[in-house]
Amino acid sequence: MEKFLSVNDVQDLNEIVKSALSIKANPEAYGDVGKNKMLGLLFFNPSLRTRLSTQRAARHLGMDVMVMNIDKDGWKIETEDGVIMDGDKAEHLKDAAAVISQYCDIIGVRSFPNLQDKEEDYADGIMKDFVKYAHVPIVSLESATRHPLQSLADLVTIRENSDKPKKKVVLTWAPHPRALPQAVPNSFAEWMNAADDVELVITAPEGYELDPEFVGEATFTTDQDEALKDADFVYAKNWSSTTEYGKVVCKDNSWQVTEEKMALTNNGKFMHCLPIRRNVVASDGVLDSDNSLIIEEANNRTFAAAAVLKAILETE
């Protein structure tokens, strides 16, 4: 694997899930794969799970890690081409990416959208420029449009929890006080569509339809109750409006995933990428129930990241 920005970078989806599970079963078995190699983790935005799980993943492979909050530990980065840099940005991304790629064998980058201009966000400029200017493989730690390490962990978690040949997976929008990126739902839809054992249904209020590029063959409905019927897995997530990009247009609390809602499912498992606003996105009752997979799902972040790093290290 030469980079990891989306499901399209994965040659064999079933193989990488198996690889993650194999590392999970025996985390110390691959401790030489990354020997003398350096992973750089660059954060333009906050991170807890991704920051810690990816570090742990690297160490399972015997790989060293350097972590940098690039905008706080360093300075502001210019991304426009050809500009006269006389403002507040001290370094151009093209230089930073080329330089950092000399200190690292793989670079992970987290860069959220600004939620001001959809076209700009969806161009995913920072991630693409890192791919363009760095001389080493780039791993997305969540871009403006996708969060593939999360999606791989999600698929691992689904397969661990059901061997049904066709699982009904429902991605449901849920309320949130702030406008959030669309990266997690986009990416989740993309990965579920790519999996051969998943039937994906997406449900959200009007004005929250995801981009057709990500929805693909999935069913979309604004009727959450209808969607939840017979679901094997319920994946809750807030995202900002798509028709009024970057805005909160629906605050309808009836979209919260509650025990009543879960009762509509086929004894469905509950999933969320975390962090989660309890009793806003989903109720304590759901989150703390036996059917909640949120903690194990976060655990699988380590092994998803390890499988990705291993695939890249073995390609080089």
Next chain:
Amino acid sequence: MEKFLSVNDVQDLNEIVKSALSIKANPEAYGDVGKNKMLGLLFFNPSLRTRLSTQRAARHLGMDVMVMNIDKDGWKIETEDGVIMDGDKAEHLKDAAAVISQYCDIIGVRSFPNLQDKEEDYADGIMKDFVKYAHVPIVSLESATRHPLQSLADLVTIRENSDKPKKKVVLTWAPHPRALPQAVPNSFAEWMNAADDVELVITAPEGYELDPEFVGEATFTTDQDEALKDADFVYAKNWSSTTEYGKVVCKDNSWQVTEEKMALTNNGKFMHCLPIRRNVVASDGVLDSDNSLIIEEANNRTFAAAAVLKAILETE
């Protein structure tokens, strides 16, 4: 040892002091104890000594370390149970603790008191919730009420510097421009009381009496000069008022530990946990004298932490 929040978690005080001294004598002798293990260090508050000494301690044991300024690198953490999380806090402590404990074999947590509400602070909620929700051992890197890694280093330092069967140790309040936590003096008193070779005297102005839970059998006096007489060790520390919790009610500079004060002692050694405000808490003359143990005391932080981590790793 299954956790390390207070002296009560230590089964044999003399053994753990010996263990620290043994690691100090030969820091590379235990380099396999923590192999393939991960220590996570989570800071809700600033840290210098604890941050660096605990990392070094882990590396002496061959243990990996991840450091996170949890509120700056991540986001604000909710600690109340059952609340509707529609404010500024993005993640619940119960989820964060459970998740992080999957990435780490031991978690260290630093969380200071708010100094607004004594009852709330003394409930030590964050530390206790970490113990409750994490699946791995928790090490206090200083909580709202205690700083046990410091206290263990203090006891190690005292034993290194005197083999008297009964040493007179004086914990004296000292002035400071800001209101400080009571964790260090509480913890110091608790550990000194638990040691069989220490006679503890506590001296502070009226309104600064420590909680009886920590004072225990120690003598308390508001007469600093009387307290210092024949002292073998003088441990200076500021703490905020206890009667007017979280406030500075005494600014009396005569409490500063000076060379004149030290002359009252039995050629006593001077100790402080650092950082110290020079010429406020104690004078340059005292701090830079041959009887000052402050630098060696800080050095012993590494070996105290290593002894604690080793005891935990050997218990698992």
Next chain:
Amino acid sequence: MEKFLSVNDVQDLNEIVKSALSIKANPEAYGDVGKNKMLGLLFFNPSLRTRLSTQRAARHLGMDVMVMNIDKDGWKIETEDGVIMDGDKAEHLKDAAAVISQYCDIIGVRSFPNLQDKEEDYADGIMKDFVKYAHVPIVSLESATRHPLQSLADLVTIRENSDKPKKKVVLTWAPHPRALPQAVPNSFAEWMNAADDVELVITAPEGYELDPEFVGEATFTTDQDEALKDADFVYAKNWSSTTEYGKVVCKDNSWQVTEEKMALTNNGKFMHCLPIRRNVVASDGVLDSDNSLIIEEANNRTFAAAAVLKAILETE
């Protein structure tokens, strides 16, 4: 080598350049030199290249690293001697340095000038106090007056790119919207003067003459075009005015290094320490040309740092 603050700490300039190139040729060859040793990197100021390249350098030597943004992860540090510390500074540098040196085998320190008071800045107090109070070797990660790791990387880069017995190297001032430290040009001049294969010419507008201590035997001219004639290497850098210390007195854009300027040289190579303001300090055309060495120069930071750490480790 017992410390690394300037070229004067290097016993044999040719040897250390050779050592850097030898590590570059085979980065894994010296993986035991730093075994069980700890490097502490302390940043009072932002850093990207230095932060990452020095970490990587240490890991090439098998050395562990702890990184601390000392003023953000900790608290403000007092540097004045004998003061009553009742202000906003919580710890004295003499204590911090002595303490940290117990947790590390080598300490790297970055501390920029304040650009308010030249005399104070040029006293380089923080760096000198670390040397004075720490018990282990200090490596400058850029002080108020010098940036020796950069200068060593620069010399390595020059020697890699020309074997002429005498290379004409031009250090040229260039415009910048903000007032910048003089550490890089000072240090560069000092190292070029110490190299036996370099003829150094310095060019800058009036009011930007560097201190005689650093200019040494180099030629100084305010005529940039004249200086650039027949240059083998052009080293561009902004620095703040020297006659009006810490101020921007010249904003003359004709000092920008453009393709037209480079055409005056002997097919000269272009160098800059980065970060660089594109189309302010130098044009895109220059920076992206085949004669631009900026990325390789940054790469050499790793091997310069490794050579320095190795020399120190082998001295101990």
